[in-house]
Amino acid sequence: MKTFCHTLLLIFCLSLLSSCSTTLSPQATKTAPTLNMCKPTGGIHTAITPGLFPAAKGEWPMFRGNITRSGSAPIGGSKLSLAWSYCTGAPISSSPVVHAGIVYIGSLDDTLTALDIHMGKIVWQVQGSANFYSTPVIQDGVVYAATLDGLYAIDAKTGFVHWHIPIEANGGRFWSSPVVAQGLVVIGIAASFSEKPAVAGRILAFDAKTGKVRWRTYTLAKKAAKGGVWSSPAIDKTRGTVYVATGDPDDGVQALSLRDGHLLWHWRSVTRDVSDTDVGAGPLLYTDRQNKRHVVVGGKNGVIYNLDAANGKVLWQMHIGDAIFSSPAFSNGVLYTVGTFLNRRAISIALDAQTGSIHWKHPIPTMIYASPVISGQTLYQPTGNGFGPGGGGIEVINAKDGQVLQNMDIHSTSNSSPALLSSWLFIGAQNGNLYAFTRSSP
Numbered sequence: 001m002k003t004f005c006h007t008l009l010l011i012f013c014l015s016l017l018s019s020c021s022t023t024l025s026p027q028a029t030k031t032a033p034t035l036n037m038c039k040p041t042g043g044i045h046t047a048i049t050p051g052l053f054p055a056a057k058g059e060w061p062m063f064r065g066n067i068t069r070s071g072s073a074p075i076g077g078s079k080l081s082l083a084w085s086y087c088t089g090a091p092i093s094s095s096p097v098v099h100a101g102i103v104y105i106g107s108l109d110d111t112l113t114a115l116d117i118h119m120g121k122i123v124w125q126v127q128g129s130a131n132f133y134s135t136p137v138i139q140d141g142v143v144y145a146a147t148l149d150g151l152y153a154i155d156a157k158t159g160f161v162h163w164h165i166p167i168e169a170n171g172g173r174f175w176s177s178p179v180v181a182q183g184l185v186v187i188g189i190a191a192s193f194s195e196k197p198a199v200a201g202r203i204l205a206f207d208a209k210t211g212k213v214r215w216r217t218y219t220l221a222k223k224a225a226k227g228g229v230w231s232s233p234a235i236d237k238t239r240g241t242v243y244v245a246t247g248d249p250d251d252g253v254q255a256l257s258l259r260d261g262h263l264l265w266h267w268r269s270v271t272r273d274v275s276d277t278d279v280g281a282g283p284l285l286y287t288d289r290q291n292k293r294h295v296v297v298g299g300k301n302g303v304i305y306n307l308d309a310a311n312g313k314v315l316w317q318m319h320i321g322d323a324i325f326s327s328p329a330f331s332n333g334v335l336y337t338v339g340t341f342l343n344r345r346a347i348s349i350a351l352d353a354q355t356g357s358i359h360w361k362h363p364i365p366t367m368i369y370a371s372p373v374i375s376g377q378t379l380y381q382p383t384g385n386g387f388g389p390g391g392g393g394i395e396v397i398n399a400k401d402g403q404v405l406q407n408m409d410i411h412s413t414s415n416s417s418p419a420l421l422s423s424w425l426f427i428g429a430q431n432g433n434l435y436a437f438t439r440s441s442p
Contacts, residue, residue: 038087038432054423054438060098063135063177064327064371064417067235068285071329071336075376076422077440078396080408083424084120085433088113092428095135095177096419097143099156103419103426104143105434106132112145112152113434114159117424120436124159128152129166135177135232135417137185139208144185146174151187153211163211171199177232177282182258183208186242188229201227203244203254205261215261219246219254226250231282231327236293236309243283243309245297253283253297253312267312269299281371282327285309288354289333296335296353298324304337306356316356320349326371326417329379334359336379336399338368348372348381348395350402360402366392371417374399375439380420382427384413394418394427394437405442410435 064071090109097104102123106112108131114123128147136145142162143154151174153162167174167189176188185206191199201219206212219227228247235242240258252268281298288294293309302321307314321339328337335351346368350359370382379399384392392413396406416428425437 190228
């Protein structure tokens with residue numbers, strides 16, 4: 001995990017210098033970025049008359065939109081237009097979530113903020129005990145949000161904290177985004193940036209009502225150190241199975257019983273990893289035309305794997321880059337993923353989910369840490385240099401052929417996966433801004 005963590009640390013340190021701009025252009029610019037974090041003013045910056053904002057239909061209540069982590073949303077317009085932006089004053093690595101007309105975002109000043117979708121006005125704020133890297137999940141009117149050192153249950157309407165559970169005394173951090181199913185809040189634990197002290201990677205299931213730990217599963221035998229879970233679990237509610245990706249030295253995917261956490265199967269991409277090739281991108285679940293479940297993950301070895309969800313057998317694999325940091329998106333039998341290269345470039349690629357054959361490739365001149373999202377035949381891919389200062393934004397891509405339809409520059413790297421509704425897109429940036437875009441037909 002250490003290479004990834006050191007990269008994240010560099011992102012965080014340099015992001016303190018990143019740019020802020022509320023003037024967006026539809027085409028990419030080569031203007032050198034300023035090195036200032038956005039300055040909170042207590043208000044928002046609007047670019048569209050508020051009365052013209054579309055209705056906030058739909059939900060995006062968790063990382064990747066749903067418990068299978070598909071990253072897909074209902075069909076809507078492809079064109080993005082800036083509606084408003086809100087400055088948190090600190091870098092954003094968490095992804096926004098949306099529920100009942102409110103968008104929620106965590107930032108690296110230990111704050112979770114709830115904003116009205118249409119106006120961007122603050123509904124409430126909660127000060128956490130540490131940074132919010134993890135993306136919240138909303139279930140039954142409660143926001144479950146993890147700081148690095150604790151898990152919170154917060155009333156989605158009022159911001160009232162129902163309970164707060166500090167991370168266990170034997171260390172670790174919540175990088176993983178929680179998921180809720182069958183009354184359980186499931187989340188992974190991994191080490192801190194430095195991996196000192198080394199901690200035992202594990203998955204915890206908390207009672208959603210009380211915060212009490214219902215079960216705990218260690219990724220390595222004898223509760224050995226390492227094997228961290230720093231990506232986000234996916235869940236198959238029908239089969240009662242949790243899927244998690246694990247880090248070195250035992251990189252791979254583990255399938256666990258949702259009921260009690262016992263291990264169902266364990267697939268390894270490598271054993272005794274000494275090259276730091278963690279499977280760090282969160283798993284994606286999908287069902288094929290024969291009603292067979294698949295698990296798809298990417299690793300820091302640059303390989304994307306398609307596994308049989310019943311037993312972990314590799315159905316196909318494809319090497320697409322030097323590393324994969326983001327989770328794939330899935331829609332209509334196609335996987336959309338991103339490979340990153342050591343020259344700080346990336347490639348967006350569409351693969352046939354059944355065979356792994358390539359539909360198209362699209363080069364991207366920046367590193368990519370954020371996961372794409374898909375709506376109908378439109379793919380949205382956050383971009384940026386991955387290291388704080390510098391330009392970046394959102395590429396709007398035709399999902400049929402990989403052609404860029406629009407390049408929306410936000411003058412800042414984004415490592416935040418978008419939240420997508422039929423008429424809205426929300427994304428956080430390293431310059432501290434949460435951006436709200438409307439979606440319309442070109």
